[in-house]
Amino acid sequence: LTRGWETDTEAWPGEMMKSWFVVVVQNGTIEKIITSDLKSLGVTELEKDQVFVKLNTGATTFYSFANIKPEEIGLDVSTSVGQQLPTDFDEQTYQMDGNSQLFRQLMTPEFQNGYPMSNKQIVNITDNQQVINLEVVRMVAKVQLSITNATDHAINLKTITLSDVTLNGNRNIKLLPNVDSNNQLQVNLANSAKKGTITLTAAENNGMTIEARAKQTACFYMNESLVDKGEDGGNRYFILSLTTVDAATGDTSNHRYAMLSWNEIRRNDYLKIPIKLEDYQIKW
Numbered sequence: 001l002t003r004g005w006e007t008d009t010e011a012w013p014g015e016m017m018k019s020w021f022v023v024v025v026q027n028g029t030i031e032k033i034i035t036s037d038l039k040s041l042g043v044t045e046l047e048k049d050q051v052f053v054k055l056n057t058g059a060t061t062f063y064s065f066a067n068i069k070p071e072e073i074g075l076d077v078s079t080s081v082g083q084q085l086p087t088d089f090d091e092q093t094y095q096m097d098g099n100s101q102l103f104r105q106l107m108t109p110e111f112q113n114g115y116p117m118s119n120k121q122i123v124n125i126t127d128n129q130q131v132i133n134l135e136v137v138r139m140v141a142k143v144q145l146s147i148t149n150a151t152d153h154a155i156n157l158k159t160i161t162l163s164d165v166t167l168n169g170n171r172n173i174k175l176l177p178n179v180d181s182n183n184q185l186q187v188n189l190a191n192s193a194k195k196g197t198i199t200l201t202a203a204e205n206n207g208m209t210i211e212a213r214a215k216q217t218a219c220f221y222m223n224e225s226l227v228d229k230g231e232d233g234g235n236r237y238f239i240l241s242l243t244t245v246d247a248a249t250g251d252t253s254n255h256r257y258a259m260l261s262w263n264e265i266r267r268n269d270y271l272k273i274p275i276k277l278e279d280y281q282i283k284w
Contacts, residue, residue, distance in 0.1 A: 015109070016046055017036075017038075017045055017136070018067050020064070020136065021065055021077075022034040022065070023064075023075065024062060030075075030082065031055070031056065032055070032081060033075065033080060045114065062123060063118075063119075064117075064118065064121070064135070066118075066136045067114030067116050068117070073094070092174070092175040093192070094116070094118075095168075095170065096116065096140065096172055097168040098221050098222060099167070099222050099223055102200060102201060102220070103160050103208070104220070105216060115139065116138075117136035119136050119177060137268050140268075141223070141265050141271065142222075143265075143273065144217055144271070144272045145160070146215065146217055146273065147216050147217070147218060147275045148215045148274070149213065150213070153246060154212055154248070156208070156246075157207055157208040158202065158244060160240070161239075161242075162200075162238060162240055164196075164226075165223060166195050166224060166225045167194045167196050172190055172193040173189055174189065185267065187225070187265075187266050187267075188267070189225075195225060200220055209247065227264070237258045237263060238258075238263070243255075255277065
């Protein structure tokens with residue numbers, strides 16, 4: 001239903017900027033590295049921040065990062081200024097361990113230092129009163145299953161399984177987002193990325209209970225992912241599977257859904273997926 005959670009109405013606590021820094025590059029040289037100091041101000045996280053700096057005029061590239069340390073991407077605030085930006089900087093990879101192990105009704109932050117964010121923007125600096133707006137893009141996607149129990153008995157949701165997901169580890173995504181000519185985000189995976197099936201269990205010990213004729217949400221984070229085309233050249237899709245237990249009888253059921261609307265899930269996506277659980281009976 002939506003493809004991003006840019007505003008505070010869609011974001012949950014822990015999903016904004018806990019720290020940030022900006023690398024200012026002109027003619028291939030790092031002119032400045034501007035850093036934040038939110039902790040000293042007693043700020044937990046911010047959606048927006050501002051700073052006043054003096055910049056040279058001309059075409060300028062801004063590399064913006066949040067919730068990442070400069071040393072994680074090969075930079076040093078004290079020694080990198082005045083040096084040439086590494087030639088392969090734009091193609092640098094990053095290890096994004098964004099796949100949740102648990103699902104919850106409402107997510108709690110899983111990254112203590114915040115979810116990594118990045119972006120690259122080119123701006124022409126023309127005068128000394130110029131306001132420059134920079135944005136950062138989260139490197140993970142968020143999924144919210146809106147599950148309706150259409151039966152007359154309570155159902156216990158035990159596990160959620162999703163296929164063709166980019167697995168954690170192994171420097172699996174590119175550091176910077178991939179933006180097409182229409183300014184739309186596209187998947188930007190590393191060549192070394194591996195994919196597989198992830199299985200999430202309920203944060204509650206006995207599973208998530210969905211009462212009869214009631215609705216419940218199950219939420220989790222995941223790495224941006226891409227499914228391959230089938231051998232016949234047609235599309236393949238993400239396969240979402242739910243394992244449930246009838247609270248009255250103890251019977252286990254498996255529910256399998258093909259996510260026909262997407263063959264890619266991109267960083268910063270916020271996918272809201274409606275699911276209806278019903279009883280079926282076949283009479284011969």
